[in-house]
Amino acid sequence: MKQYDNQANRIRKEVLVRVARAFFSEELRAIDRIPIDMRPRSGESSRCCVYKDREVLKYRAMAALGFGVEDETDELTSLHEYYEKAQQRTCVKDIGLTVIDIACHACQKSRYVITDTCRGCLGRACQTNCPKDAIEIVNGRAVIDSGKCVDCGLCMKACPYNAVVRSPVPCEEICPVNAVSKDETGREIIDQEKCISCGQCTRACPFAAIQERSQMIDVLGRLKEDRPVVAMLAPSVIGQFPGNLEQIITALRRLGFDAVEEVATGADETARREAAEWKERIESGDAFMTTSCCPAYVEAVRKHIPEIGKFVSHTPSPMAISAGFVRETSPDAVTVFIGPCMAKRVEALQSSDVDYVLTFEELGAMLIAAGIDVQECEAAVIDEPAEAAGRGFAVSGGVTGAIQTQFADQENNLQPVGFDGLDKKALLQLKMAATRGCGGNFVEVMCCEGGCMSGPGVLSNPKTAARQLNALLKDS
Numbered sequence: 001m002k003q004y005d006n007q008a009n010r011i012r013k014e015v016l017v018r019v020a021r022a023f024f025s026e027e028l029r030a031i032d033r034i035p036i037d038m039r040p041r042s043g044e045s046s047r048c049c050v051y052k053d054r055e056v057l058k059y060r061a062m063a064a065l066g067f068g069v070e071d072e073t074d075e076l077t078s079l080h081e082y083y084e085k086a087q088q089r090t091c092v093k094d095i096g097l098t099v100i101d102i103a104c105h106a107c108q109k110s111r112y113v114i115t116d117t118c119r120g121c122l123g124r125a126c127q128t129n130c131p132k133d134a135i136e137i138v139n140g141r142a143v144i145d146s147g148k149c150v151d152c153g154l155c156m157k158a159c160p161y162n163a164v165v166r167s168p169v170p171c172e173e174i175c176p177v178n179a180v181s182k183d184e185t186g187r188e189i190i191d192q193e194k195c196i197s198c199g200q201c202t203r204a205c206p207f208a209a210i211q212e213r214s215q216m217i218d219v220l221g222r223l224k225e226d227r228p229v230v231a232m233l234a235p236s237v238i239g240q241f242p243g244n245l246e247q248i249i250t251a252l253r254r255l256g257f258d259a260v261e262e263v264a265t266g267a268d269e270t271a272r273r274e275a276a277e278w279k280e281r282i283e284s285g286d287a288f289m290t291t292s293c294c295p296a297y298v299e300a301v302r303k304h305i306p307e308i309g310k311f312v313s314h315t316p317s318p319m320a321i322s323a324g325f326v327r328e329t330s331p332d333a334v335t336v337f338i339g340p341c342m343a344k345r346v347e348a349l350q351s352s353d354v355d356y357v358l359t360f361e362e363l364g365a366m367l368i369a370a371g372i373d374v375q376e377c378e379a380a381v382i383d384e385p386a387e388a389a390g391r392g393f394a395v396s397g398g399v400t401g402a403i404q405t406q407f408a409d410q411e412n413n414l415q416p417v418g419f420d421g422l423d424k425k426a427l428l429q430l431k432m433a434a435t436r437g438c439g440g441n442f443v444e445v446m447c448c449e450g451g452c453m454s455g456p457g458v459l460s461n462p463k464t465a466a467r468q469l470n471a472l473l474k475d476s
């Protein structure tokens, strides 16, 4: 369901680049021109007309400036006025996703549809297998009566011609916690009480109607000030930019960061502490312990499966540990976590050590706007490189691998189990694990299938990025 490269995502990225360019050019009015420049009157429109496209682009630019549709009190407020407000912001408080209502297509309710591949065959397995008698044959073709259909999908499984397809509402379908639903107009809304900020819906919507509020302008503003600004690079940075880790570090310094830290170093410490915690808990009689480094999972536990809360590790995440290291040596520094994850914004909001969170997509836009080509940067020297185990946190199974490394020379009873991706089924299994156990005593949970390399803020195809990470791990 996730779409790493499509036209809607490209448009969202282009808006980020244009907003960052406006920042560097210091031409405030340039920001007002973004919708017009992207959809000139003579150009093609993606909707009914260029004027609607421009209106949607205005809301995209607002999101790139950190504002949601909900923040609009007067439609006449111009983008440069939002830009000025963004520059006056000293901290970020509102991190909820925003639905650009006029961009939402109000897709029809998820349903099964019979396509014209239907041959009206003699077997009619769709009809005979339907438990609700919802299929009729009209003019030689099968038709589903939506009033009777209970969405079981048995007709789709039964048809030998694959004539039945599921037509989903992509954002609703992907949300693991049913936080996305329709309002009275058919457009989607997000229930913030249920949302775990995993960000999956932002990439699932083919109209890119769901957007995150960016912190890019805030970080660009801090980079111009005197306070030191430290970038904390998530392990999943490998493969996100053309160039190696050492070149990415130089690119960040050119952008204005005073120092760049590998969060994989914090991950090494997380692994040490988590291994010790696991040993202590199991020895004192706990059935199992789950990881705690994925903030979307932690939010899911808090909001949806509190019964498993007592099994979740108390060890801080690699981001929290890395930010603590930075604060020890540089108490006044502004700390910026850069990774693939939108849920990290929730974790950062609860931490006094992390000031801002950027996605790789936002960093990519900043580099393009600043004219910095990672491949042309010289390689920086990493004084204290992270261990392979910490760098491996970027993929599913990486935390487990790091814990196993901790016990490599010791007798242990580690029985790992992994939840690679948090969907509705996995949530149910975790809920049941609280009373029935889960077949292991160390449970790694990653909300994104494949791990953070597949997070919603990545730039690269996760499989390609994972191959590059594996090559680096062999050398670490």
Ligand code: SF4
Pocket (backbone or CB within 6 Å): 097, 174, 175, 176, 177, 178, 179, 180, 190, 194, 195, 196, 197, 198, 199, 200, 201, 202
């Ligand atoms: S961010 Fe995740 S939990 Fe929140 S609405 Fe989107 S898919 Fe659902």
Ligand code: SF4
Pocket (backbone or CB within 6 Å): 198, 293, 294, 295, 296, 297, 340, 341, 342, 343, 344, 446, 447, 448, 451, 452, 453, 454, 455, 456
């Ligand atoms: S798996 Fe990684 S990127 Fe995805 S929500 Fe969890 S921490 Fe964030």
